[in-house]
Structure formats: structure tokens, C-alpha cells
Amino acid sequence: MTEKTPPTDGNTGGDALKVTLLGTGIPNAQINAFGTSTLIEAGDEKLLIDCGRGTAIRLSQLGLGVGHVDHILLSHYHSDHYAGLFDVVMTGSIPQKFGGRMGPLHVYGPPGIDRIAEGAWIATGPDRDIRVADNEIDPEHMRIIPHEYEEGVVYDRGGLVVRAIKVDHGDFIDIAYGFRVEYGGRVFVHSHDTRYNENLIAQAQGADVFVHEVAAARPEIQAANPAVGLVMAHHASPAEVGRVFAQTRPKLALLTHMVLLKPDPVSVEEVMAEVAT
Ligand SMILES: [Zn+2]
Ligand SMILES: [Zn+2]
Known part of the structure; x- marks a missing residue:
């Protein structure tokens, strides 16, 4: 996104902060937008924020081994934000070009991250047992090291600083975070779900x-269907996102995680027009 110097041989180079939106989708399985995941590259640092469905495929499309990212931050625990984690932890442990992790996988999350790490170790056990018996992998390369975080600095290495921002994802979801990423004087912010x-x-x-x-729904659809209203109560409407951008004035504003509720969904063009008003 904000490269000051052109990349060479896959490196971001110099003080560039490179951000790649690997997934911009929602829980619905769809081919054109995988689950939420963002690759951050800064100097020698590589970081994933969220690990939704298809993260491993998107990494391979970039020519990166699935095991070449050792640190993952999770924003919250809806499935579309970490359903791809088991693929990354398992496939990444295979010592070939498409995998290649040489240590454990560090995963940072709000309270609950311990359960994910423990559960992943159990769920991946049968695959690990086969590969260890075959002398194929080091079992520790399939381990998730959990790091629980609260609002504030979550990651600070090599000049790359990531801050968790407490957001509001609905009345009954107490833990959900956006992130502010800073490196080399550049700033990237992702709301995640709020x-x-x-x-x-x-x-x-x-x-x-x-x-x-x-998220968007036609007023008459929302009025007639309580389930649509419930979804909208977890997200920001186009008019609200427009207010957010007006009050923050980023150099570049992007929309993601577009929940366009049926029937008769609002079009992307209509959403863009409403955000801009
Ligand atoms: Zn969510
Ligand atoms: Zn989501």
C-alpha cells in the first residue's frame, strides 16, 4: 500500500510498510472473498492479522510458504476471522517450500486464546503423530504459543508496532479489536468487526x-425481518462508515467485510454512494 521504495525479491525494502488484504469476506463461503486476513510486511517482520478461510491459499498465491509467517494476531473469535488457522498451523509445519515453519506459531488474541491453542494441539494430534512417526516434521513446529492481549501495544519488534483498539461488535460481544499498525512513519488502521x-x-x-x-440492508427489509436487524446491530452502516471517515480523514479509505443482506441486497455502488454522502 504505502511503499516508499519498490520491492525487490519479495522484500519490502527500506522503511516501507507493505499491507496485503488476503481476505475481505464474511462467514458465507464464497470464492471471490475469503475470510478476513491481512498480511503485514515491514523490514524483516512478517505478521498476519486474522486468519480466516483461505489464508493458506492466498499466502501461496503470493509465493510465500504457509509457514513463513510466525506471528498471527486475532481480532475476535467469529469463525470468519480464524477458520483458516488450523490449515496454517498444520500445513506450515511441513518442512517443504510450501510450508517451512522452523519453530512454533505465535498467536495473539483476547481472552480465549489459551483454549484455541490447547484445542489445536489436540485436534492436530493425529496428523502430527503420522508425520513424526515418518520422521517428517518436528512436532513443536505444529504448536501454537498463545499470547493473550488487552487494548494497547500487542506487537513491537523491529520497528513494527501494532496497537489493539477496543471496538464495539454488539451488545453481547465484549471482546473485539481493531488494529493500528505503524512502521517507518506510515500508519495503517483496520477496524475489523465493529x-x-x-x-x-x-x-x-x-x-x-x-x-x-x-453492513447494509434496505430499510423495509430490516423492518420486516428481525434477523436482518440483529446482523445490522453488530456492524456499521454505510452512513456511519461515512461519518467515521469524515472524522478521521485517512489518505486512503477502503471498505471490507461487506455484509449486504438479502433479499434484494444493496449494491456495492449504492454502499459507496451512501458512504460518500
Ligand atoms: Zn465478527
Ligand atoms: Zn467477521
Whole structure:
């Protein structure tokens, strides 16, 4: 996104902060937008934020081994944000070009991350047993090391600083975070899943790139169907996202995680027009 120097041989080079949106989808399985995942590359650092469905495929499309990213931050625990984690932890442990992890996988999340690490170790056991018996892998390369975080700095290595921003993903979801990523004077902000949120607005100031989620439903559909209203109560409407961008004024504003509710879904063009008003 905000490269100051052109990449060479896959390196971001110099003080560039390179951000690749690997997945911009929602829980529905769809081929044109996999689950949420963002690759951050800065100097020698490589980091994934969220690990939704298809993350391993998108990494391989970039020519990266699935095991070449050792640190993953999770925003919250809806399936579309970490359903791809088991693929990454298992496939990444295979010592070939398409895998290649040489140590454990560090995964950072809100409270609950211990359960994911313990569960993954159990669920991946049968595959690990076969490969260890075959002298194929080091079993520790299939281990998730959990790191529980709260609001504030989650990751600070090699000049790359990532801050978790508490957001508001609905009345009964107490733990959901967006992220502010800084490196070499560049700032990238991703809302992840949230309603209109003042804390996010306060911490998203000065962004070069700000990616925000959005959900839309026609008023008559929302009025007639309580389930549609329930979904909308977890997300930001196009008009609300427009207010967020107006109050933060990023150099580049992008929409992601577009929940366009049926029947008669609002078009992307209609969403864009409403965000802009
Ligand atoms: Zn969610
Ligand atoms: Zn989501």
C-alpha cells in the first residue's frame, strides 16, 4: 500500500510498510472473498492479522510458504476471522517450500486464546503423530504459543508496532479489536468487526490507509425481518462508515467485510454512494 521504495525479491525494502488484504469476506463461503486476513510486511517482520478461510491459499498465491509467517494476531473469535488457522498451523509445519515453519506459531488474541491453542494441539494430534512417526516434521513446529492481549501495544519488534483498539461488535460481544499498525512513519488502521465506535475514531487519526467494515440492508427489509436487524446491530452502516471517515480523514479509505443482506441486497455502488454522502 504505502511503499516508499519498490520491492525487490519479495522484500519490502527500506522503511516501507507493505499491507496485503488476503481476505475481505464474511462467514458465507464464497470464492471471490475469503475470510478476513491481512498480511503485514515491514523490514524483516512478517505478521498476519486474522486468519480466516483461505489464508493458506492466498499466502501461496503470493509465493510465500504457509509457514513463513510466525506471528498471527486475532481480532475476535467469529469463525470468519480464524477458520483458516488450523490449515496454517498444520500445513506450515511441513518442512517443504510450501510450508517451512522452523519453530512454533505465535498467536495473539483476547481472552480465549489459551483454549484455541490447547484445542489445536489436540485436534492436530493425529496428523502430527503420522508425520513424526515418518520422521517428517518436528512436532513443536505444529504448536501454537498463545499470547493473550488487552487494548494497547500487542506487537513491537523491529520497528513494527501494532496497537489493539477496543471496538464495539454488539451488545453481547465484549471482546473485539481493531488494529493500528505503524512502521517507518506510515500508519495503517483496520477496524475489523465493529459498529460505529468513538474509540476507533480517536485512535485512527493520521492514518495513511484506513480499512473499515460495513453492513447494509434496505430499510423495509430490516423492518420486516428481525434477523436482518440483529446482523445490522453488530456492524456499521454505510452512513456511519461515512461519518467515521469524515472524522478521521485517512489518505486512503477502503471498505471490507461487506455484509449486504438479502433479499434484494444493496449494491456495492449504492454502499459507496451512501458512504460518500
Ligand atoms: Zn465478527
Ligand atoms: Zn467477521
